[in-house]
Amino acid sequence: MKVLVACMCAITIGLASTASAHHSLALFETSAPVKLQGVVKRVDWRSPHTLIFLETKDANGPTEWRVETVPNSWLINRAGWTIDSVKPGDPVTLELYVYTDATIKYGFLLRVIKADGKVWNSPLDIGRRGQREAAERAQ
Amino acid sequence: MKWTGSVLLTVMLAGACLTSGVQAQAPAAASTPNLAGIWNRKGPIPGRPPNVSPVTLARARAIGFSLAFDEVLLPSYDCSPVSIPVILNDNYNFQITQMADRLIFRYEKEDVVRTIWLEGHGHPDPGVYEFTLHGHSKGRFENNQLVIETTKFVFDPRGFHDSYIPSSTQKKVTERYWREGNLLRMESVSEDPLILREPFRYQFEWELSKNPLIPFDCNPEDSGFARKLFETKKYQDPDLIHLRLPQYVANP
Numbered sequence: 223m224k225v226l227v228a229c230m231c232a233i234t235i236g237l238a239s240t241a242s243a244h245h246s247l248a249l250f251e252t253s254a255p256v257k258l259q260g261v262v263k264r265v266d267w268r269s270p271h272t273l274i275f276l277e278t279k280d281a282n283g284p285t286e287w288r289v290e291t292v293p294n295s296w297l298i299n300r301a302g303w304t305i306d307s308v309k310p311g312d313p314v315t316l317e318l319y320v321y322t323d324a325t326i327k328y329g330f331l332l333r334v335i336k337a338d339g340k341v342w343n344s345p346l347d348i349g350r351r352g353q354r355e356a357a358e359r360a361q
Numbered sequence: 362m363k364w365t366g367s368v369l370l371t372v373m374l375a376g377a378c379l380t381s382g383v384q385a386q387a388p389a390a391a392s393t394p395n396l397a398g399i400w401n402r403k404g405p406i407p408g409r410p411p412n413v414s415p416v417t418l419a420r421a422r423a424i425g426f427s428l429a430f431d432e433v434l435l436p437s438y439d440c441s442p443v444s445i446p447v448i449l450n451d452n453y454n455f456q457i458t459q460m461a462d463r464l465i466f467r468y469e470k471e472d473v474v475r476t477i478w479l480e481g482h483g484h485p486d487p488g489v490y491e492f493t494l495h496g497h498s499k500g501r502f503e504n505n506q507l508v509i510e511t512t513k514f515v516f517d518p519r520g521f522h523d524s525y526i527p528s529s530t531q532k533k534v535t536e537r538y539w540r541e542g543n544l545l546r547m548e549s550v551s552e553d554p555l556i557l558r559e560p561f562r563y564q565f566e567w568e569l570s571k572n573p574l575i576p577f578d579c580n581p582e583d584s585g586f587a588r589k590l591f592e593t594k595k596y597q598d599p600d601l602i603h604l605r606l607p608q609y610v611a612n613p
Contacts, residue, residue, distance in 0.1 A: 244437055244584070244587075245432065245435070245437075245438075245587045245588075245591075246432060248432075248591075249587060249590050249591065266580065266583070267578075268577075268578045268579070268580040268583065269471075269577040269578055269579050269580065269583075270437070270577075270579060270580075270583065270584055271583055273580075273583055288586075290583075293577065294575055294577075294578070295453060295454070295469045295574075295575035295577070296452060298575055299401070299402075299453075299454060299572075299575065300452065321590070323590075326590070328590075
């Protein structure tokens, strides 16, 4: 395995102020975000992730998705969310990276699109990292 | 809702701190800067060179550690906090409570609380066996700045960066804080001769905030959830290392 120490300077300058992530995005399919339509069942405003539990329905019946986003304080301090931005009972479309094993309904949130068209973005340093990871895989 | 309860508790605690802080936070001398308050993360100090990631300063053994490290072992999967300087660089607010003989730094990030023991008040030094995640912090006021020197850290697998650049028990972090109006500015220098080829310097500024800190409120079930998935054989494949460390690996 080749280690490119020499090129690290160019790649990582400026990254010192980016946030640390709780875990990598290697679990998720970051090259192709998906959209899910459903109803919010529960929102856990905690950390290391604010969790949104979404119920979707298809011909086989309801399915509950576990969707991670960033810590509660990032949503509120960095992206302007309030606890009313996404509430239980809200019909929403979530754009997310999904877990690579489709049998587990688990994903990482990119944005919430409300029924009235209002969009709540996730403040993603970790998202940019996901894009870098996706670009690496595409090479 | 738990979050609402936590916020109410924080507001009450913040109010209590502010009330009691009128007496407790009186600067020890006229030249002592008043650093007390809740500080909202703003950005790098204008006009300064950009911050450089500690990854660029890592010695070969640190990169080797990073490449070999299994993400499943991350302490954060059990809600174990990060140490300084990582917590200084992260995207959270913090609060300083200033007392005559010590300062208390309370961070949103992982609800970490640090005590800075001011010199000249008879505080004992740590014993030879006393190493901790956040180390032992001694502070002094110098030229209207608070200078903090912290040593006695335990080994930390991501003590310098969340790409698993570790820090050793030889880590020493020096922080300098000063006020410019409603801004709090900081420069830190982190040294670790076993891990870094040269000191890691970082500078940042925060602005005074009226909003209470938001509790991190780590959820152990959530924190450990991804670990269970990383334990599958698929994610133990060393060829997948390029997914998390693309900056190190060519032609994976």
